[in-house]
Amino acid sequence: MKDCLRQKKTSSVSKITYVCRGKGDYHRLGHGSDDHVRRPKKVAALQGKKVVCIATGSLHCVACTDQGEVYTWGDNDEGQLGDGTTNAIQRPRLVGNLQVSSLLMP
Numbered sequence: 871m872k873d874c875l876r877q878k879k880t881s882s883v884s885k886i887t888y889v890c891r892g893k894g895d896y897h898r899l900g901h902g903s904d905d906h907v908r909r910p911k912k913v914a915a916l917q918g919k920k921v922v923c924i925a926t927g928s929l930h931c932v933a934c935t936d937q938g939e940v941y942t943w944g945d946n947d948e949g950q951l952g953d954g955t956t957n958a959i960q961r962p963r964l965v966g967n968l969q970v971s972s973l974l975m976p
Contacts, residue, residue: 888916896929896945897960915962916941933962940965 889910890899897904900913920936930944930951941962942951949956952965 886920888913888919888921897958898926898929898931898944900931900943900960900962902960913962915943931962940968 890901890913891907891910892899894901894903894905894907899907899911900915901907901911902914916933919939919941921933922936923934925932927944927950930942930946932951933941935941940952942953942965943959943962944951946953946956946958951959951963952968953959953963
């Protein structure tokens with residue numbers, strides 16, 4: 871079971887921290903390793919971003935920010951992460967040629 875990108879307020883100024891836990895194989899947690907994580911751990915690559923939506927596959931994740939940025943990570947054996955390769959991505963990486971239209975954002 872995987873908890874991906876749970877938001878957690880860390881101070882009175884509403885600083886948001888994104889955390890994941892669960893099975894880390896195929897780098898699906900975004901921590902930079904394939905270790906399994908029992909306790910929620912920060913996803914460092916997303917700190918300072920405001921994630922407004924997330925989609926998870928069985929072995930990969932996609933996150934969209936309030937700025938329209940799209941980040942992907944995890945297994946990429948069929949090119950599902952949108953970076954033009956089939957290499958697994960260990961940490962959330964901005965998909966440079968893809969931006970979510972502000973019309974689609976909540």
